[in-house]
Amino acid sequence: MSDQLLSALPGAASEGFVTVAEAGLRGMITLRGDLGRLTFALAPLGLDIPAQRAITQADERSLAWMSPDELLLMLPYSEAAEATRTLQEELRGEFATVANVSDARAVFALRGKGAPDVLAKLCPVDFAALKPGEIRRTRAGQVAAAIWVAGEDEMRLVCFRSVAQYMFDLLTTAALPGSEPCLYS
């Protein structure tokens, strides 16, 4: 068995009217429970509980609202295991679940002015209404995805690792030069 840690599609990248790249390993922890009662456990990380459909950032970490009883904490991969243990310890006795899902997910970065155009081909979402600081869970093609604006001309997408190849091919095809729908750019 290899002790090397690999993301879903190490180094995968494609160049179209948007650059699609697999963003490498990212630590992710799913927290489920009454959001109001998770606040104290997350306070040491310097993150506020996000409002409905919001994503809050602090340094290398971000916290996303996934559903009325679920949050997704994203942090550097190397910190995930330790953070999971700490959170589990702090939430002991609470009706809450902490799970390290880092190896169950894949992250993609779409860079370029046409990033919303690429995603608009695949998702039933009006990307003009998706503002920075908001996360949108939807489907991309036939699989579930969560999308947010990560910076100027950059969008990020999280999906299950098991569908990473499908997602990469899907995004690459949607970003083929000459197929720009020019909806948002």
Place this chain on the structure above:
Amino acid sequence: MLLLTCPCCGVTAEETEFTPGGEAHLKRFGPGSSDEEFDAYMFQRKNPRGVHFERWRHAYGCGKWFIAARCTMTLEVFATYPAQTLEPPAEVIEKIRARRPDWEGAQ
């Protein structure tokens, strides 16, 4: 296209982001009930041409169940409300009456 607003996360999306869950507000008849009651609970479903109450799940979004009051003919959605509701809320009934004055009622 059917556009639904999930009351749990506030997202308005078209139906491919959701999964239909059949008729809403069914009352369960289990052990001790008569055969007619159980038959009605298990198999008999409304199939109206017009106002209908349905369960939907925001499968690709927040994953929560909710109830939608909609028109099966025009796909107009009158309201969506949480799944933890035993019968159509009064304000939903009011909204439907405003749009469909000749509606016979939920039963």
